[in-house]
Amino acid sequence: MPDITMKEQEISMLREEMEILMRERQSLLNAAGAAAVFVANLDSASLPNSARKAAKILSNSLNSLSEETLRDALEKVRTEFLVRA
Template identity: 50%
Template structure:
């Protein structure tokens, strides 16, 4: 009986981990595309009402660690190639 409970717990943890990994991949793609979008923006062409949103997005992307940003850009490149 204890083995059955352990096996069930392991299966639940494995399922949760897989879900978190898929969510991380999706978030990395969002961050990667956001970084690309910000890099392409010309601040003179951004409408005044959108400038604050663009600045907030830029702050969030700039707040990422170097490793996470690299992972995000890689995720976008891999997704674009596929």
């Protein structure tokens, strides 16, 4: 009997951790999508040098995402803009 209770506790903890990770993924998708839209609309020539370097780092980070993740991120932001409009 204690074995079943321990397994149930482990399953419950894993479920909670999965829910936390899924919420965090949604937040990260939102940030990545907003960053992608920001970079796409950015005129880097008008930025100070230090900001241009940060924009380049951000751009490289976005480019390193998988196509599926970037698509999900952009879809999340698109949905956010539609809801707010």
